[in-house]
Amino acid sequence: MKRRSIALTAxxxxxxxxxxxxxxxxxxxxxxxxxxxxxxxxxLAAGKFVEICGKLDKAKPVSWQFSxxxxxxxxxxxxxxxxxxYPAKVEGATAASGLLKIVSEQDYCWMWSNKSGQVxxxxxxxxx
Numbered sequence: 037m038k039r040r041s042i043a044l045t046a047x048x049x050x051x052x053x054x055x056x057x058x059x060x061x062x063x064x065x066x067x068x069x070x071x072x073x074x075x076x077x078x079x080l081a082a083g084k085f086v087e088i089c090g091k092l093d094k095a096k097p098v099s100w101q102f103s104x105x106x107x108x109x110x111x112x113x114x115x116x117x118x119x120x121x122y123p124a125k126v127e128g129a130t131a132a133s134g135l136l137k138i139v140s141e142q143d144y145c146w147m148w149s150n151k152s153g154q155v156x157x158x159x160x161x162x163x164x
Contacts, residue, residue, distance in 0.1 A: 062084065062086040062087070063087050063089065064087070064088045064089070066089065066090030066162065068090075072096075073161070073162065074088075074090075074160075074162040075159075075160070075161055075162075076158070077157070078158060079155045079158070080156045080158045082152055082153050082155060082156075083150065083153075085147060085148060085149035086147070086158070087146070087147045088145065088160060089144065091143050092136075092141065092142070092144050092164075093141060094138045094139075094141055095138075097135055098136040098138070098144075099136075099163045099164070100135075100136060100161070100162050101131070101133035102133070102148075102158065102161070103131040104129070104130050104131070104157065104158050104159070105130070105156050105157045106154065107128040107152070108129060108149065108150055109127050110125070110127075110129050110132060110146075110147070110148050111124060111125040111147050112124040112125075112145065112146050114145065115142065123137075123139075124136070146160060
């Protein structure tokens with residue numbers, strides 16, 4: 037009985053660890069070039085999500101655009117304590133663009149989730 041309990045506990049722990057790894061987002065920090073640009077092009081795995089984040093300055097609005105091979109759920113968000121604010125949010129988008137005016141000097145995140153069963157190529161361009 038003791039062996040079975042240990043095996044069950046170890047199996048449960050492994051299963052939870054794998055589940056946690058699957059649910060985790062890929063987090064990418066914005067690295068601006070000297071020209072004030074950031075580019076990202078990478079496949080987004082089926083069932084996964086990615087966040088591209090960085091601290092933004094009120095004096096520098098950010099022009100952004102993305103494209104994807106298939107529809108993705110997309111948002112731009114930032115946190116103020118427990119409150120989450122969404123300057124942009126689109127369900128099922130293959131492309132979007134805009135000008136983000138910085139209302140609060142916070143870490144802003146561009147986030148996509150791939151609810152499809154296929155890998156989706158994602159391309160993002162940010163200019164400040």
